[in-house]
Amino acid sequence: MEEPSEAIQTVALPRCGQCGRVLRPGFRLRGGDLRCGQHVIQHPAVWKRSLATAAIVGTVLTAINQGNFILGHGFSQQILLKMGLTYCVPFCVSTSGALGAARIRPETPGG
Numbered sequence: 001m002e003e004p005s006e007a008i009q010t011v012a013l014p015r016c017g018q019c020g021r022v023l024r025p026g027f028r029l030r031g032g033d034l035r036c037g038q039h040v041i042q043h044p045a046v047w048k049r050s051l052a053t054a055a056i057v058g059t060v061l062t063a064i065n066q067g068n069f070i071l072g073h074g075f076s077q078q079i080l081l082k083m084g085l086t087y088c089v090p091f092c093v094s095t096s097g098a099l100g101a102a103r104i105r106p107e108t109p110g111g
C-alpha cells in the first residue's frame with residue numbers, strides 16, 4: 001500500500017512581514033513587503049497618502065459645498081461637523097483604493 005503523503009504538495013503560503021501571520025488574503029506594499037490586514041492599515045505610507053488625499057479633496061469639496069455659507073456666516077458647529085465628514089470621505093475612499101490595489105490572494109492549487 002502506497003503512502004498518501006507522497007501525493008501532498010507543500011505550498012509556501014505568503015506571510016505578513018511584521019507578524020508572520022499567513023496571508024489569506026494579504027497586501028503587498030510598494031517594494032514588495034507583505035502585510036496582513038491589521039498591519040497594512042497601520043503602515044505609515046498608507047496613512048500619509050490617505051491624509052494627503054483627504055486634505056486636498058476635502059478642502060475642494062468643502063469650498064464647493066460650504067464655501068458660500070462659510071463666507072457669509074463663518075464657522076458654525078454644524079458647518080464644522082459637515083467639514084469633518086467631508087474630509088472623512090476622501091480619506092476612506094483613498095484608503096480603500098490603496099488596500100484594493102495592494103491586495104493579493106495566495107495561489108491555490110487548481111484555482
Ligand SMILES: [Zn+2]
Pocket residue numbers: 016017018019020021035036037038039
Ligand atoms: Zn501582520
